[in-house]
Each structure stands twice: as C-alpha cells, then as structure tokens.
Amino acid sequence: MQGSTQPGEKKFKTIPILVSLLLSGFIGMFSETALNVALSDLMKVLSITPATAQWLTTAYLLTLGILVPISGLLLQWFTTRQLFVAALSFSILGTFLAAISPSFEFLLTARVVQAMGTALLLPLMFNTILVIIPAEKRGAAMGMIGLVIMVAPAVGPTIAGLLIESLSWHWIFWLSLPFLVLALVFGILFMQNVTKVTKPRIDLLSIVLSSIGFGGIVFGFSSAGEAEGWGSPKVIFTIAIGVVALVLFGIRQMKMKQPMINLRAFKFPMFVVGVAMVFICMMVILSSMLILPMYLQQGQGYTAFKAGLLLLPGGIINGLMSPIMGRLFDKYGPKWLVIPGLIIVAVSLWFFSGITAASTVAFVIVLHSTLMIGVSMIFMPAQTNGINQLPIELYPDGTAIMNTLQQVAGAIGTALAVSIMTAGSKNYLKTVSDPADPSNALPAFTEGVQNAFMFGMGVAIVGLILAFFIKRVIVQHKTQASMH
Numbered sequence: 150m151q152g153s154t155q156p157g158e159k160k161f162k163t164i165p166i167l168v169s170l171l172l173s174g175f176i177g178m179f180s181e182t183a184l185n186v187a188l189s190d191l192m193k194v195l196s197i198t199p200a201t202a203q204w205l206t207t208a209y210l211l212t213l214g215i216l217v218p219i220s221g222l223l224l225q226w227f228t229t230r231q232l233f234v235a236a237l238s239f240s241i242l243g244t245f246l247a248a249i250s251p252s253f254e255f256l257l258t259a260r261v262v263q264a265m266g267t268a269l270l271l272p273l274m275f276n277t278i279l280v281i282i283p284a285e286k287r288g289a290a291m292g293m294i295g296l297v298i299m300v301a302p303a304v305g306p307t308i309a310g311l312l313i314e315s316l317s318w319h320w321i322f323w324l325s326l327p328f329l330v331l332a333l334v335f336g337i338l339f340m341q342n343v344t345k346v347t348k349p350r351i352d353l354l355s356i357v358l359s360s361i362g363f364g365g366i367v368f369g370f371s372s373a374g375e376a377e378g379w380g381s382p383k384v385i386f387t388i389a390i391g392v393v394a395l396v397l398f399g400i401r402q403m404k405m406k407q408p409m410i411n412l413r414a415f416k417f418p419m420f421v422v423g424v425a426m427v428f429i430c431m432m433v434i435l436s437s438m439l440i441l442p443m444y445l446q447q448g449q450g451y452t453a454f455k456a457g458l459l460l461l462p463g464g465i466i467n468g469l470m471s472p473i474m475g476r477l478f479d480k481y482g483p484k485w486l487v488i489p490g491l492i493i494v495a496v497s498l499w500f501f502s503g504i505t506a507a508s509t510v511a512f513v514i515v516l517h518s519t520l521m522i523g524v525s526m527i528f529m530p531a532q533t534n535g536i537n538q539l540p541i542e543l544y545p546d547g548t549a550i551m552n553t554l555q556q557v558a559g560a561i562g563t564a565l566a567v568s569i570m571t572a573g574s575k576n577y578l579k580t581v582s583d584p585a586d587p588s589n590a591l592p593a594f595t596e597g598v599q600n601a602f603m604f605g606m607g608v609a610i611v612g613l614i615l616a617f618f619i620k621r622v623i624v625q626h627k628t629q630a631s632m633h
Contacts (some may be wrong), residue, residue: 163282166339166343167290167293169336169340170270170273170336171297172331172335173233175297175301176301176325176332177267178305180244180247182306184205184260187321187453190313190453197253210556212268214553215360218549219356220552221410221411221546223269224273224276224549225348228342228346229277230336233273234337235269237333238333239263241333243262243264243266244259245326246258246259248326259322272545274294275294275536275551279544287537289476291475292474292475292529293472294471294529296468296469297468300465300468305457306460307454310453310454311457314453352405352409355401355402355409359398363391363556363557364391365387366387366392367391368391370560370565371564372564379568399412414546419622420536420547422618423533424551426487427554429608429615430528430531430558430612432558432565433498433608435558436566437517437520439567441517444595462518463521466522467525470522474526475530475533478530482621483531483533483619483620487531487619488617490525494520494524494612495609497519497523498520498603501602502602532551537622566605569597569600570598572600573598574594574596574597576596
C-alpha cells in the first residue's frame with residue numbers, strides 16, 4: 150500500500166503510520182479482555198465478590214462510553230501527533246499503575262487511566278486510516294484493523310491464563326508495557342498529522358449530556374447484568390436518565406451550527422445499516438466471549454489457561470479472515486458477505502444453545518471457530534461500507550458514532566446475556582424438588598447458558614432481516630455538495 154495522494158495533498162508514509170497505530174491498538178484491545186480470565190483469580194487474591202470484580206471491566210467500558218463520543222471533537226482540536234502521544238501516555242501510565250497495583254481500588258483507578266488511552270486511540274486509528282488510504286483499497290486496510298481488533302481479545306485470555314498459572318496477574322500488565330513504549334517511540338518518529346485542526350466551538354452542555362447519556366446506559370445495563378437485576382431502582386433510574394440525556398443531546402446537536410457529533414451522518418441510509426450491523430455484531434461477540442469462558446470454567450471444570458486455549462483457534466481464524474474479507478469486500482461489495490455471515494452466526498448460536506456438560510472439546514472449538522468466521526464476514530464489510538457513504542468532513546463524526554455504539558452494544562449485550570443466563574438458572578431451580586441440592590447446580594447453570602445463546606441467535610436473525618437492505622456504496626469523495 151502506498152501513501153494515497155489526491156491532487157494538492159501531501160504524501161503519507163502509510164506503512165510506518167499503520168504499524169504504530171496497529172501495535173498500540175493491539176495492546177489496548179489485549180488488555181481490555183486479558184483481565185476477564187484473571188477475574189476469578191483476582192477475587193481470591195483481593196478478596197472481592199464477582200459483582201465487585203466485574204467493575205474492572207465495567208469501569209473500562211464506562212470510560213470508553215463517556216470519552217469516545219468526545220473524540221470527534223478532539224480530532225478537530227488537536228493534531229494527529231498530539232492525540233497519538235496523549236493516548237499512548239495514558240495507556241503507558243495506566244498499564245504501569247495496574248502492574249504495581251497493591252489493592253482493588255488502585256487497580257480500578259489504573260483501569261480507568263488505561264481506558265482513557267484506548268478511548269483516544271480507537272477513533273484516531275479509524276479516522277487516520279480513512280484519510281490516508283484511498284477508498285478502493287480501504288476494505289483491505291480495515292481488514293488489517295479487524296485482524297488487530299479481533300486477534301488481540303482472542304489471544305488475551307490464553308496468554309493471561311498462562312501468565313496467571315506460572316507468574317501472577319501483575320504480569321498481564323508488565324508484558325504489555327514494553328510494547329506500548331515501542332509503539333510510542335515508533336509514533337514519535339513516524340506519525341504525521343493527517344487532519345486539519347479547525348478548533349470548533351466546545352459546547353459544554355453537549356459534553357455533559359453525552360457523558361450522562363452514554364455513561365448512564367452503560368452503567369445501568371452493566372449493573373443489571375451484575376447482581377442488581379432489572380427490577381432494581383438503580384438500574385431503571387440510570388437507564389432512564391441515560392435515555393433522556395441522549396434524546397436531549399440529539400435534539401441539541403440537530404439545532405447547533407457546529408455540533409459536537411454531527412448526527413446528520415444518520416441521513417445516509419447505508420451508514421445507518423452499517424451502524425446497526427456493527428451494533429449487532431458487538432452484542433453477539435462480547436456476550437459469547439463472556440459466557441463461553443464462564444461455561445468452560447464452571448460448567449466443564451477447565452482451568453483459565455485451558456478455557457483460553459479452547460477459544461484461541463476461533464479468535465485467530467477470525468483475525469486471519471478479516472483481511473481476506475476486506476479484499477473480497479473491495480472486489481464484490483458487502484451484500485454477498487454480510488447475508489451469508491449472519492446465517493452462519495445464527496446457525497452457530499442455535500447449535501450452541503444445545504451445549505451441555507457432555508459437549509466435547511472439538512464441538513466447542515468447531516462451533517466457536519464457525520461463529521467467528523461468520524462475524525468476520527459481517528463486521529468490517531458493513532462498517533467500511535457505511536463510512537464510505539459519508540462525505541469526508543463527516544468521517545470524524547461517523548467513526549465517533551460507530552466506536553461509541555460499539556461500547557454501548559458491548560455493555561448491553563453482556564448485561565442481557567448474563568441476566569438471561571441467571572434468570573434461566575433460577576427458573577430451572579423452581580422446577581426441581583430440592584433447589585438446594587448441589588447436583589442441581591450444573592443443570593441449572595447449563596439451562597441458563599443455553600437461554601443466553603438462544604438470545605444471541607434472536608439478535609442475529611434481526612440482523613439477517615436488516616442485511617437484505619444493504620447496498621454497495623460508490624464512494625463520493627469531497628464534500629456535502631456531493632450528497633445524493
């Protein structure tokens with residue numbers, strides 16, 4: 150891939166810029182999921198309950214949910230280099246603090262600092278790639294991002310499981326540190342400024358409404374998935390406040406001359422379909438990434454390392470498929486990838502809903518790998534196609550919308566999956582003569598897990614219906630004048 154130039158524009162050193170972005174993105178995503186496997190270990194070491202341990206993931210998602218919407222604004226206020234150095238500085242500081250954490254509170258603070266880095270980095274990565282790579286090669290480039298974003302969470306649990314067994318959970322962070330420093334050095338040497346700094350007016354009310362809106366929804370759904378349950382006043386209250394704040398935020402953006410996030414991106418139908426597909430994909434991926442390791446550890450008695458190993462083939466296959474899907478997308482457009490992809494996802498989840506304690510290792514590996522192939526056929530093609538329809542000045546807004554909704558989808562997906570699993574287990578126990586009998590625990594847990602996968606299948610079917618509306622976008626470069 151050579152640097153793309155349009156008449157009168159400067160040439161970019163595409164490869165070094167990509168390397169520094171992808172390396173830092175990989176470590177950011179790795180530390181997001183690596184801790185999931187360590188949670189049961191951390192509960193013992195720090196003597197905390199599962200609901201408290203869950204906060205290490207929730208706080209991370211919450212920080213992303215609050216900061217990512219503001220990223221579109223930051224991209225217009227600061228240069229690419231400034232944002233890159235800031236993002237990596239936060240990531241390095243957070244990772245170092247996590248590595249030396251003596252207590253839960255200290256570790257939680259470190260996670261928030263880490264997430265601040267990731268929140269700046271993800272939109273920066275997407276936006277930079279959209280600017281430096283011409284539209285006809287964009288599928289392949291987005292496929293490379295897909296490789297990074299999918300493989301990192303896939304190998305995270307395996308490497309973390311190995312580190313926990315042989316060293317301690319602190320090493321999850323010590324391992325990431327040198328790579329982040331390397332990415333920073335690489336970025337300082339090679340990163341170029343790719344966007345114009347326009348310094349739009351900062352509207353504090355928009356920032357407050359967006360933070361309360363996305364923060365409230367992520368927090369409410371996460372609380373419901375933990376121990377609170379859907380009937381809890383705290384859950385109902387935070388979700389309601391979040392929704393009201395988002396409606397007010399939306400109304401305000403439409404009335405402003407220079408909105409914080411330009412919601413006019415939603416006027417482009419393929420962008421809307423792309424957003425919906427990404428939302429559905431993230432719900433399916435994150436809920437199954439949470440439920441499967443739990444099932445392998447609790448339902449089948451595997452260690453953290455072995456559970457991570459079983460999920461590794463699927464994650465790697467997904468990562469390797471992303472660039473291939475990117476190239477196929479460049480050649481054939483999205484429809485012939487997205488529709489079969491959603492059929493594969495729905496069928497895999499239907500098979501998963503029949504999982505029992507007797508299910509073999511091979512069954513789990515094959516199904517998980519198939520599910521991940523399906524996901525790779527949907528995620529990047531739908532996302533790239535959606536953003537391709539936007540005029541160039543809406544790229545920062547489009548990427549901010551996509552990235553924010555991914556975090557919200559993750560929180561909603563995991564919360565719904567966990568609460569459906571819990572409800573399924575409770576309902577099973579109501580049907581047996583002695584709910585307290587330990588022999589009923591496993592069948593109850595299995596019933597809950599099966600229900601959670603049925604829910605995932607339902608989500609995929611909704612996506613499949615939507616997918617019939619997806620059309621290939623012929624890229625309209627330049628500005629709003631070329632809106633059709």
